[in-house]
Structures are given as structure tokens and as C-alpha cells.
Amino acid sequence: MRMLTRRTRLRAALAAVAAAAAVLVVGPGYHQAEVRMHSSAVWLASGQTGEVTLVDGAAAEVMTHVPVAAPGTALTVTQRGGSAVVLDRKTGRLSGVDGATERVTPTQAVLPASEGLVVLPSEDALWVVDVHSGMTTAVDPATLAPRGEPLRLAESIRPGNVAVDDRGRVWAIDDTTGELVWLSEDRRRTRTATKTGRLTTTGGRVALVDPARGTAELLDPMTGAVTRSVRLGTPADDTVVIGGSADGDRLLVAMGSRGELVSCTFGEGCAAPVKVGAAGADLGSPIAIGDHAVVPDRSTGQATIVDLSRTRVVARRQLFDQPVRFELIARGDVVFFNDPDGNTAGVLDLRGDVRTVTKHTGDSADGEVRPSPDQHGQAGQVTEVDHHEDEGRLGLPGRNDRATPQTPGPPPPASILVSPRPHGVVGDEFELTLVLPHATARSTSWSFGDGSPAGSGTTIRHRWQRPGTFPVRATAAFENGRTAQSEITVTITGPGAPPGIAGITVQRPRPVIGEPVHFSADTTEQPDSWRWTATRIGAVTAETTASTAEFDHRFTTPGRYTVTLTITKGTRTSQSSRQFAVALGAVKGWGDMNNDALQIPPEASSGVIAIEAGHNHVVALKSDGSVIAWSSQLYDEITVPAEASSGVVAISVGSSNNLALKVDGTIVEWGDPPWSELKVIPEEAKRGVVAISAGSSHNLVLKADGSVITWGHGSDPVPREAQSGVIAISAGHQLSMALKADGTVVTWGTRPCNWQPVHDAVTIAAGEWTCLAVLQNGSVVATSALGSPFVRPNPMPATAQSGVVAVSTYWDTYLGLKADGSAFGWGGNTDGQATIPPECSRGVLAVTSGQNFSLAVLDGLS
Known part of the structure; x- marks a missing residue:
């Protein structure tokens, strides 16, 4: 009923639209034009289903979709007031969709079918132009009937090289003669121009x-x-x-x-x-x-x-996780984006906040559209980064760790962008750029793996003179003496060589069952055909196959798999394989067995990708984006709200308060904290969030622009150093930590840490009385907070001096996770919570510590 009421209000608003303010539309589904409308809703092309979809820009929700053509039809949409005019480029026919009634008007034939048809709206007419033939005709905007016979505007027109001015004149450049041509009062006029x-x-x-x-x-x-x-x-x-x-x-x-x-x-x-x-x-x-x-x-x-x-x-x-010929439609200070041939659309505002919507999720019995979040993740990140994944990272880490590719978390410290692509032929020129989000390097040096002299500069050009696979490394030096490094492989082939597969990408490299896994490959040239198979080692038949350049699959059985790609170009064929593992994602607990938090429910026996422990309760994130929680029924914080039942990409737990980050950059807060301030989320923290951290009495969120927002009981103002350039956050007990892009750490609060200066931190964790950081070399450093009962954190074991990728702490207990999948612990061990059981000596995906108990997520493969 709520959806029906909203749609009714929207229809009334659309029906009231008669003339309007400018909307500039650009892209395959829209042709660049100036259209007048008042509504915040826009009709979008959905060629995949042969429909037009109405999206409300204020709420970023699908309000309705109307069938207008056969599925798979190329559509062009023109907005007039609250209604849509739709061109079926397959048939060359126009139809209209009334915004108030959703009624589709009878189709009208205006020009012969052509892939070159475009629609140009003017004040009192629609111009339909075929850029291939150069023919055009004016159409009545109310009846969609042609006004007279078609006219020849030009011999041919380059796509996009035709326009209508504010007096309804249609202009073009004749691609055959190079003349500027336009129609004025049904007369064709020309003057000399250039092709x-x-x-x-x-x-x-x-x-x-x-x-x-x-x-x-x-x-x-x-x-x-x-x-x-x-x-x-x-x-x-x-x-x-x-x-x-x-x-x-x-x-x-x-x-x-x-x-x-x-x-x-x-x-x-x-x-x-x-x-x-x-x-x-x-x-x-x-x-x-x-x-x-x-x-x-x-x-x-x-x-x-x-x-x-x-x-x-x-x-x-x-906005999209792969190359897409998408369209942008401007409305006030909001921009709609849309894949006219796919299922993804959304809203982008000028601050950079992104809200993604899925246009088609199926109709319910009452005929209303049920919007659901796009599981590819919201796109609110600075994204000029290399997408090769770090094989050393094992699944989603535990609390307070850096985000993984499955979350919209902060970008990596450094990455290399190769243009036009990281492969080519001997003698090709490549442009290489070192990308440093939120940071500026003093100098950058390059090595190219081919024995040539080193280069310098943030952006540099290079040519390889022999075939091979070359490691390219960029090293950035900062004013504080710290360095950042990134490496990428460039594949060079000889002229006339068979098509090559430079690499197969599996995102993530260590997925959990039920989690969408994305497969793609980098090839030296565009193949004629693709053939993928993914087979569990030891199985007779393939788990899945595909014949597209990229594909997604959710695995239901844990194990080790081989993915094989075969590409064909003419009579030439190449094949490449890669092995990867799919984890079970099972929760294991130890410590005070009288604590109800160790009564692990059946739902946590598989498909868990992240876990967080509070004082006496546990919250886990499942591979399908849902959240589960457990503890004694005496605690209200385990009741997960409906908003966290889908579309969640990250979780964080305080003593008795919980946070969940949704795919659209919004957050969900629940629990039973004694501080009412925690229940009032600031307006600026309600969207555009890329990372979250719940402390014992306050919360932190990280925005896409690198700024930090805090609220809660006694939360201290964010210092100037943490108002920009931040890539990770962690909230403890009356203390906060922020990791900057240059590897430095900022702490503040009533009990801040007496932090020793570091310049190469990659992960941070704030506890009740302790601050920890993992450095680039994989070692852990720690210090005590102001007023801590501990003079310093307990002496760390030797195993904490290398290979560490994540840390977690509660009170005086510390847990670490190493790159080889082993867990280790030190510090307070009253109930054995720091003594790692044998099952956690390998195959660990995440660790977390609570009040005298500890938990880990296991891959189930060891």
C-alpha cells in the first residue's frame, strides 16, 4: 500500500506538468536536447525488456515500468513534460507513454527503420532524423503524426552531429560535402563548413x-x-x-x-x-x-x-563495473545515469553522492514495482584504480580492517592506470599513470621490466621493443619520507601473433559460497568468441560455463576450482587457466563457553563473509548481503532491523550498538545503547558513506570525499587532520583513529592514544584502551590510550612482526590474522580467548574478539 500511495502522488505530479524547466539529456536512450518539465522523475530506456522505466530522482526509486516494444529492442526516449515519447529504432515507429495514466498511445510510422534514427524535441514539434540517409521529418508532439513529407537534410550525418535550436530549426553538418545545413521555414539552407x-x-x-x-x-x-x-x-x-x-x-x-x-x-x-x-x-x-x-x-x-x-x-x-555506453540526464543539480540496454540506473548529485537502482526486479502480485539495491555495489568511490586483486587477502577481514573489493570501502594507497590497456604489440606507445587517492607525491620513479632506463613523473609514456610479459613498478616518495609502491604487468606480443590471454581476473580471489564471483580476462586483441568453464577439482562436469567476455556466478559448494578460458580469433585459438578456492564461510568460537555469544546458530555455519563481536553479542554478514546476530535473548541489540536483511556490504559492532553499511551508501543503526545520542544519525552521515565503525559510546563514518563524521555520547569534534584524505577509520572507548592516504595515523577523543609517529600504516584498530596499526611490512605496532590501566599493550609475540593483514582487540585481548590464513592471539587470556584452537591455524578468513570470547570465519577447506 505504501508503494501504491507513492505512485498515486507521482502520477498527480506528472499530470500537473504542462511546461517546464530545462532538462539536458545525453546518451543512447536520449538525444541531446532541451526539454521542459517540473517533475523530479525521468523516463529511462530499458531496451533489455522492451520497456520504459520511470525513476523518481528524489527517492532514487523505480516508480513503474511500461512495456512499449519487444525485449531486446533499441529504444530512444524523449521526455515531454511528465510523459515519454519512445522511438523503436528497430521499426522506426514512435509511441507515447502518458505520465499520469501510463497509457501507451498507438504507434506511428515516421521514417523507415534504421539504427541511425534520433529524436530532437523542440518547443512545438519533434524532429526525427536518420543520420544514415540524411532524411528528417517533423512530428506533432501530441498525436505523433508526421507533419508533411520527409525532407532531405543532408546526404549523411555523423552520429551526434545534428541539433535543434530554440526556434525549432534543425541543423546538421553534411558528412559527405562538409557543408553546414539547416531547415528554416521548410527551406534547406547551407553554408561552407568542414567535415x-x-x-x-x-x-x-x-x-x-x-x-x-x-x-x-x-x-x-x-x-x-x-x-x-x-x-x-x-x-x-x-x-x-x-x-x-x-x-x-x-x-x-x-x-x-x-x-x-x-x-x-x-x-x-x-x-x-x-x-x-x-x-x-x-x-x-x-x-x-x-x-x-x-x-x-x-x-x-x-x-x-x-x-x-x-x-x-x-x-x-x-557508476558501472564495466565499460558501458551509458547515458546521463541532467535535472537541476541531480544527474540520472542509465544503461539503456541493461538493468542498472541511478542518481548522481554534484557532490558525488551516488544512489544506484535496479530497473527490473520482478512485479509483485499487486502489480507494484519492488525496488531492490544493485548487488554490484554503490559507486560512490574515486575509482581511477587498477582492478587486479591482492592474492594475499583472504576474504573480508575482521573488525576495523581495510575494505575489500566486495565493499564500497576506501581505495588502495596506490595503483597504476595503463592506457589504452595493459597489453599491446611491439612498438605501441603506452601512457602509465600512478594514482594516489587523497595524496600528492614529491616524486615518482618507474621501472619497466625491460632493462630500459628508469623514468620519472606521475604520468609517463613508454614503448616496449620486444615481446614478453613485463612487470611495471612505480614508486612514489612523499615529503614525510614515506614511499608508496604499485606494480602491474604489461603483456607485449609480436605483430601477427595469435590472440593472447594476458590474465584472468577472479573477483574476489577467495570468495565464500553464495557470494557473486565476477570473472573477466585481459586479452591482447578482441576475440571472435569466448568459452569459459569453471570446474571443481575432482569433479567430472563443469560447475558453470559462459560464452561472454565477462560473467558472474554464485558457487554453492566449497572447494578448489579451475576456471579455463578459450578464445578464438579467426583460425587462431588461445587458452589459459587459473585456480581459485571457494570458501565455506563457517564461524568458529572459543573462550568463555558460558557466554551465549558462543552458541553459534546454524545460519552461521556457512556463507559468512564478515563477523564482529560486541560485549556479549555477535553480528555476522552473509554472502547474500543479509545480517544475522545472536547472543542472550536478554539483549535487544541482536534484533536485526528489516533494513539490514539485504543489500548490506559492511558491518561494525560497539558494546551494545551496531552499524550496517548498505550498498547505496546509507547506514542502518540498531541496538540498545544507554546513550540516546547514538540513535540520532547526523544528516551528513545518512548517505555517501564508504566505511563505518561503531565504538563503545560513539560512531564514526567515512565519506567518499575522505572526511570523517562522528556522533554519540561524548564524541569529540573531528580534528582538522581527519577532515580530508582519510582512507580508514576505527572507533574505540572514548577514542577515535583515522588512517590517512599517506600512511599516517590520527587519534583523538577523551582518551586518545599517545601514538608513536608512523608513516606507513595500512590497517588500524582502536580498542577500549589501545590503538593498533599494521604497517606495510606486515608488522604490528601498538600503544596505550590516555588513562589506560595498562602501561603499554601486552608484549606482542614474534609472529606479529611479519605477514599480518588484520587485527582485532577487546579490552586487553588481541587477535591477529596473517596472510597465510593463520590466526594468533596475545594479551588477556582469562578464559582461553587468546589461545588459538588448532582449527584456526590455517584457512581463517576473519577474526574478532569480544568479552572473554573470540570468533573466526573459516574457509572449511583445510
Whole structure:
């Protein structure tokens, strides 16, 4: 009933829309245009199901979807008020969807079927153009009937090189003759231009950009003459795409070959270029929203937000987890993103907050749409990172550890971006960039693995002169003396070599049963066919097969598997295999066996990917994104709210308060803490969160911009050092810790730690009276908090001096997890909680400590 009420309100709002404010739409499902509407809802193309989907931008929810064509049909959607006009590019027919009634109007044939059809809305008509044939026709926006016979606009038109001005004139550049052509009062007019020109509209007028000459010109609507011009600074090549502002004379020029955006204003000139992607990126048309721009990168699935007034990048967000020709639709200061041929869409605001929605999740019996979170994860991260996973990480770590690829947690300290891709042919030129989120290096040095001299600089170019597989290493040096290092492999083949498989990626390398596992490969050229098999070692038949470049699978049986990929290019074939393990994810406990927290329920015997212990209760995250909890029934904190039953990607537990991080960047808080302040979540902590940590009386969250927010009983203000550049957080007892991108640690609170300066920390953990950190060399360092009953943490064992990947602490008990899957403990051991049982000497995925008890998640393979 709640969904029905919301839809009824939405229909009423849409029905009231008659004329409106500008909406700039760009992409495959929309053609760039200026459309008038007031509603915060937008109709999106859903070609996969042959439907149009109505998404509410305020709530980031699917309100309804309406069938308009056969599944798999390429659709173009144009918004008019609260209704949609849909072009079926397979048949060349138009249909309308009434926003108030959801009624589909009869289809109208306007032009012959063509993959080159686009729709351009104007104030009193719709123009349908076939860029392949150069034909166009005007359509009545109410009846969708053609107004007269089709007219020839040009011999042929480059896709995207056609526009309509605010007086309803349609303009194009004839790709055959290079002429500028336009229709005025049903007359075709022309003037000399160039085939390299690009058209867009800005402030309702048509602008012509010539990348070859490096110029942009504002055109007279009657004569096509140049009224104002501006120089771009330097000539550009054929990868240029342009966009304009709806209410001004600003031009946005995106140059894919350089991965740069240039903003120009007629009369003021052009600003300095802003880096928005790698050189050779497949950039889509940029959109202007006030003094900001958003640039889609279809080669990475990212969008970059640029502050035009300051000429700098605000945020870069991963909207899709693979290359997608997605569309952006601007609405006020909110941008809708949509894969018109897939199931993912969402909302991006200018601060960089992302809310992802799944367009099609099945209809319930009452016909209402039940939105559910996109299990690929919300995309609120700076994402210019290398996606090769660290084989040493074993599943999701225990409390207070760095995030893994399955969570929207902080990015790694350093990564290498290779453009156009990490493989090629002898003599190809590659651009290599060291990416350092939230940090700036004093210098960067490079080695290329081929014996050539070392290079320097954040971005560098290199050519390999012989075939082979070469390790590329970048080392960044910071002012504080710390260094950060990243390595990637580049594969070079000789001319005419058979297609090669540079590597197979399994995300995550150590999954748990029920968890979606993503398989992909890096090949030296685009194959004609793909053939995947994943087989459990010892089994006769394959667990799963696939014939696409990438695929996902959820394994139901733990074990060791082999994934094999065979690719074919013409008559040439290559094959490569990789082994990986699928863990059981079973919880094991030890210590005070009288504690109800060690009465582990059957649901925790498999499929657990993370675990956290509080004072007398336990919270676990399952591979399907649900949360379970257990303890004595005397404790209210074990009652998991409905919001945490799906879509959860991280958990954190305090003494009697709990936090869950959802895939959309929102948080869920529950429990029975004695401090009422914990129950009031600040507004700024309600979205855009990438990491969480619950303390004994206060909470911390980390935002995508690297800032920290705290609330709760006696929570001290966040110091200036932790207001930016933070990549991990941990809350203890009246103390807080933050890990910075440069490896330094900040502590604060009523009982802060007397922290010894460190410059290479990679993981932190705050306890009741202790601060711990794991350093880059795998060793653990620790110190006591102010007023601690311990002079210093108990002496650490020798095993804590190397190979450690995670730590956990409660009171005076400490647990560690090593890269080889073994657990170790030290400190308080009154009930044997620090004595590791034999089952936990190997195959451990996560550890956590509570009040006189300890827990681990086991892979079940040892």
C-alpha cells in the first residue's frame, strides 16, 4: 500500500506538468536536447525488456515500468513534460507513454527503420532524423503524426552531429560535402563548413566546434554566420565530443585522445584543460549544470564531476563495473545515469553522492514495482584504480580492517592506470599513470621490466621493443619520507601473433559460497568468441560455463576450482587457466563457553563473509548481503532491523550498538545503547558513506570525499587532520583513529592514544584502551590510550612482526590474522580467548574478539 500511495502522488505530479524547466539529456536512450518539465522523475530506456522505466530522482526509486516494444529492442526516449515519447529504432515507429495514466498511445510510422534514427524535441514539434540517409521529418508532439513529407537534410550525418535550436530549426553538418545545413521555414539552407566540425546547442543557439582548427563559433539562427568565436587553445583530433549549457553560452569540449575537458565561454575564452580520464578514453558528451560539468567515460563506466569555476575535479565515480555506453540526464543539480540496454540506473548529485537502482526486479502480485539495491555495489568511490586483486587477502577481514573489493570501502594507497590497456604489440606507445587517492607525491620513479632506463613523473609514456610479459613498478616518495609502491604487468606480443590471454581476473580471489564471483580476462586483441568453464577439482562436469567476455556466478559448494578460458580469433585459438578456492564461510568460537555469544546458530555455519563481536553479542554478514546476530535473548541489540536483511556490504559492532553499511551508501543503526545520542544519525552521515565503525559510546563514518563524521555520547569534534584524505577509520572507548592516504595515523577523543609517529600504516584498530596499526611490512605496532590501566599493550609475540593483514582487540585481548590464513592471539587470556584452537591455524578468513570470547570465519577447506 505504501508503494501504491507513492505512485498515486507521482502520477498527480506528472499530470500537473504542462511546461517546464530545462532538462539536458545525453546518451543512447536520449538525444541531446532541451526539454521542459517540473517533475523530479525521468523516463529511462530499458531496451533489455522492451520497456520504459520511470525513476523518481528524489527517492532514487523505480516508480513503474511500461512495456512499449519487444525485449531486446533499441529504444530512444524523449521526455515531454511528465510523459515519454519512445522511438523503436528497430521499426522506426514512435509511441507515447502518458505520465499520469501510463497509457501507451498507438504507434506511428515516421521514417523507415534504421539504427541511425534520433529524436530532437523542440518547443512545438519533434524532429526525427536518420543520420544514415540524411532524411528528417517533423512530428506533432501530441498525436505523433508526421507533419508533411520527409525532407532531405543532408546526404549523411555523423552520429551526434545534428541539433535543434530554440526556434525549432534543425541543423546538421553534411558528412559527405562538409557543408553546414539547416531547415528554416521548410527551406534547406547551407553554408561552407568542414567535415571535422561538431554541432551542439548552448543557450538555445547552435554552436560549431572545429577540432582541427581549434575554434568554436556561435552561429546566427537566420544566416548561419559566425556571431562570436573563441579559440580552444590547441587543435584536437577526431575523438572530440561537445556539449553546451541550457541557459548560457558555455561550451564543454571533451577530448578523448587526451582524456581532458575544456570549458569555453564566448567573450571570455577557454579555461585550462582538466584531466577527466586516461588518454584514449571513450568520453561521452559532457553536460553542464550551473558552474559544474559531468563527463561520462564509457570505456570505464565512470563519471567525472568538474567544478568549472575552480577548474578542478570534484569527484570521479564508478557508476558501472564495466565499460558501458551509458547515458546521463541532467535535472537541476541531480544527474540520472542509465544503461539503456541493461538493468542498472541511478542518481548522481554534484557532490558525488551516488544512489544506484535496479530497473527490473520482478512485479509483485499487486502489480507494484519492488525496488531492490544493485548487488554490484554503490559507486560512490574515486575509482581511477587498477582492478587486479591482492592474492594475499583472504576474504573480508575482521573488525576495523581495510575494505575489500566486495565493499564500497576506501581505495588502495596506490595503483597504476595503463592506457589504452595493459597489453599491446611491439612498438605501441603506452601512457602509465600512478594514482594516489587523497595524496600528492614529491616524486615518482618507474621501472619497466625491460632493462630500459628508469623514468620519472606521475604520468609517463613508454614503448616496449620486444615481446614478453613485463612487470611495471612505480614508486612514489612523499615529503614525510614515506614511499608508496604499485606494480602491474604489461603483456607485449609480436605483430601477427595469435590472440593472447594476458590474465584472468577472479573477483574476489577467495570468495565464500553464495557470494557473486565476477570473472573477466585481459586479452591482447578482441576475440571472435569466448568459452569459459569453471570446474571443481575432482569433479567430472563443469560447475558453470559462459560464452561472454565477462560473467558472474554464485558457487554453492566449497572447494578448489579451475576456471579455463578459450578464445578464438579467426583460425587462431588461445587458452589459459587459473585456480581459485571457494570458501565455506563457517564461524568458529572459543573462550568463555558460558557466554551465549558462543552458541553459534546454524545460519552461521556457512556463507559468512564478515563477523564482529560486541560485549556479549555477535553480528555476522552473509554472502547474500543479509545480517544475522545472536547472543542472550536478554539483549535487544541482536534484533536485526528489516533494513539490514539485504543489500548490506559492511558491518561494525560497539558494546551494545551496531552499524550496517548498505550498498547505496546509507547506514542502518540498531541496538540498545544507554546513550540516546547514538540513535540520532547526523544528516551528513545518512548517505555517501564508504566505511563505518561503531565504538563503545560513539560512531564514526567515512565519506567518499575522505572526511570523517562522528556522533554519540561524548564524541569529540573531528580534528582538522581527519577532515580530508582519510582512507580508514576505527572507533574505540572514548577514542577515535583515522588512517590517512599517506600512511599516517590520527587519534583523538577523551582518551586518545599517545601514538608513536608512523608513516606507513595500512590497517588500524582502536580498542577500549589501545590503538593498533599494521604497517606495510606486515608488522604490528601498538600503544596505550590516555588513562589506560595498562602501561603499554601486552608484549606482542614474534609472529606479529611479519605477514599480518588484520587485527582485532577487546579490552586487553588481541587477535591477529596473517596472510597465510593463520590466526594468533596475545594479551588477556582469562578464559582461553587468546589461545588459538588448532582449527584456526590455517584457512581463517576473519577474526574478532569480544568479552572473554573470540570468533573466526573459516574457509572449511583445510
